[in-house]
Amino acid sequence: MRTPGGFEGRRIQRTGGSTFIVSLPKPWVRDRGLDAGDLVLFAPRPDGSLTIYPQEAAPAGAVRRVVPINNQMDRDHLFRALVSEYIAGSDLLEVRTPERMNARTREVIRGFAQHMIGPEILEESAEAVVLQDVVGSNPLPLPSVIRRMYQMVRAMQLDAMAAFEARDLAIAQDVQQRDWEVDRLHWFVQKQVTIALRDQRQLATLGLSLPECATFLQVSKVLERIADHAVRIAGVTELLKGSPLPRAQMEELSRLSKVAGDLLADAIETLFDGNAERANAILDGGQRLVAHRRKLLNDILSRPGRVAVALAYVLESLERTALYASDLAEIALNYAVERELSKGPARSRAPPARKPLARALEPLPKVSVPTPPAAPAAVPGD
Numbered sequence: 001m002r003t004p005g006g007f008e009g010r011r012i013q014r015t016g017g018s019t020f021i022v023s024l025p026k027p028w029v030r031d032r033g034l035d036a037g038d039l040v041l042f043a044p045r046p047d048g049s050l051t052i053y054p055q056e057a058a059p060a061g062a063v064r065r066v067v068p069i070n071n072q073m074d075r076d077h078l079f080r081a082l083v084s085e086y087i088a089g090s091d092l093l094e095v096r097t098p099e100r101m102n103a104r105t106r107e108v109i110r111g112f113a114q115h116m117i118g119p120e121i122l123e124e125s126a127e128a129v130v131l132q133d134v135v136g137s138n139p140l141p142l143p144s145v146i147r148r149m150y151q152m153v154r155a156m157q158l159d160a161m162a163a164f165e166a167r168d169l170a171i172a173q174d175v176q177q178r179d180w181e182v183d184r185l186h187w188f189v190q191k192q193v194t195i196a197l198r199d200q201r202q203l204a205t206l207g208l209s210l211p212e213c214a215t216f217l218q219v220s221k222v223l224e225r226i227a228d229h230a231v232r233i234a235g236v237t238e239l240l241k242g243s244p245l246p247r248a249q250m251e252e253l254s255r256l257s258k259v260a261g262d263l264l265a266d267a268i269e270t271l272f273d274g275n276a277e278r279a280n281a282i283l284d285g286g287q288r289l290v291a292h293r294r295k296l297l298n299d300i301l302s303r304p305g306r307v308a309v310a311l312a313y314v315l316e317s318l319e320r321t322a323l324y325a326s327d328l329a330e331i332a333l334n335y336a337v338e339r340e341l342s343k344g345p346a347r348s349r350a351p352p353a354r355k356p357l358a359r360a361l362e363p364l365p366k367v368s369v370p371t372p373p374a375a376p377a378a379v380p381g382d
Contacts, residue, residue, distance in 0.1 A: 008028075019158070032054045041053045043204055053200075067081070070098065078273065083187060086168055088191075094129075094130050096127055105197075109131075116187065117191040160231070161254065164236055167237055173234075186223070193214070193217045229321055233314050253315060256315070260289065263321075267325045267329045268328065268334070283329050293318075297313060
């Protein structure tokens with residue numbers, strides 16, 4: 001029978017006095033080439049549902065996907081198209097041109113393979129390059145990826161401020177190049193969550209629920225944006241060149257940088273331990289920094305043009321970092337509530353409600369972010 005909402009319904013039956021059975025819809029069985037005696041697999045879900053898989057089913061995304069391109073394609077457009085294919089979770093990509101593939105196009109494809117986690121060049125021909133995802137169904141744990149992203153972002157913050165204070169172009173350029181490492185981890189998180197949303201088996205492999213996947217994806221995006229602001233601070237170093245910096249304002253910016261970094265560190269720890277008191281302290285700290293920023297901006301604007309612009313850029317990025325830490329604190333609060341709800345109510349003899357209320361994750365607060373300079377599609381140093 002068909003229930004409201006378009007679901008197939010089957011009544012539970014008892015056989016042998018102690019075994020419960022339920023029939024499978026015939027169209028579903030036929031469409032998957034199954035017959036009597038074939039084995040199907042069951043996966044209980046945290047929400048109480050039960051997912052059924054044919055034993056021999058191929059994992060999602062295992063089909064070879066052909067990506068048609070041309071040699072006249074813009075480098076950045078080609079690179080972004082390959083990133084989209086990667087995030088979609090294709091295990092095997094055949095990038096093909098209608099004519100002989102030129103050296104510039106191959107350079108972009110090789111740069112893509114080196115920047116991503118998983119894709120390796122499997123084979124090449126005159127008109128095509130085949131990429132295979134060697135990570136496949138053995139993903140890295142998302143909480144570990146998030147911690148690694150945080151460590152990289154924090155190091156970029158510290159080095160960006162060091163480069164700015166010392167006007168060291170070498171350190172500044174190193175910070176800008178390391179932004180690729182954060183991007184590749186963010187794209188990896190996007191890919192894993194996309195596959196998990198499409199294939200419940202991948203979700204089981206990750207060992208996470210769908211709300212947890214959504215949470216870590218939000219956190220990953222916030223960290224990626226904070227890294228962009230570290231790059232922005234590093235870029236200011238080139239703007240200043242040899243201009244002298246006012247000691248008083250520099251000391252204030254250094255202090256604000258430490259405050260913003262501490263807020264970020266606390267926010268990441270709160271994400272994993274669910275400390276609501278600390279999360280609220282982070283939110284309060286972010287508001288205090290924003291209030292202090294207004295006063296400091298007035299002092300900065302009294303400086304000469306180039307110096308004022310440079311200091312204002314850094315101040316804005318530090319403020320954005322503190323606000324993003326506040327975003328992470330809000331995500332941590334939401335995540336702590338979700339974890340409590342996912343544990344479910346205490347067991348009782350009363351039957352469960354037939355129409356549970358739907359829940360949704362609170363969306364990530366939006367903060368406008370200045371567009372960072374576009375990174376080259378080719379691998380730095382190639």
